Amino acid sequence: MTPLRPFTAPWADALRAAISADAGYRAVAANWTWPVALVLEAAPELGYASDVAVEFDLDRGDCTAVRVSEPQAVTAPFVLRAPYTVWKRIVRGTLDPVMAVALRQVALQGSLSTLMMHAASAKALVACARGVPTRFPDESD
Numbered sequence: 001m002t003p004l005r006p007f008t009a010p011w012a013d014a015l016r017a018a019i020s021a022d023a024g025y026r027a028v029a030a031n032w033t034w035p036v037a038l039v040l041e042a043a044p045e046l047g048y049a050s051d052v053a054v055e056f057d058l059d060r061g062d063c064t065a066v067r068v069s070e071p072q073a074v075t076a077p078f079v080l081r082a083p084y085t086v087w088k089r090i091v092r093g094t095l096d097p098v099m100a101v102a103l104r105q106v107a108l109q110g111s112l113s114t115l116m117m118h119a120a121s122a123k124a125l126v127a128c129a130r131g132v133p134t135r136f137p138d139e140s141d
Helices: 009-021 023-028 084-092 097-102 112-117 119-130
Strands: 036-040 052-059 062-069 078-082 107-109
Touching (some): 009 052, 009 062, 009 119, 023 119, 036 084, 078 097, 084 097, 112 119
Parallel strands (some): 036 078
Antiparallel strands (some): 036 052, 052 062
8 A cells, every 4th residue: 555644535544444444443442432533733844734633433443434624623522633743753653642642742622531541442543543554744755
């Protein structure tokens, strides 16, 4: 598969497929029933002229839908917002997503206690993202 640009529809679709196909995610997320949105803050120098959101409908270990939208269109009860460099570190595996929230590198809208109770689900979701071939715009070919 050709590496995909993050926070685009093809990348989001590939991540949805990876989530739905991952038995490990399904097992640890069996009690997670809420949609989640990831918001990438604008980075015009990298081709992200404005903030962009990827919203995932997650339900008991399955991803039933995904959509890329403007952040103001998001309806998910959990919204995680961060700059490009933070998302890149999370996807590349050099920054733990739960630690990023705890250190306020990722802003959370939603219940922190619920997220912490489901930390394994969050980590498994990020592991699925690591499985998607991704080419970040500041990386050379």
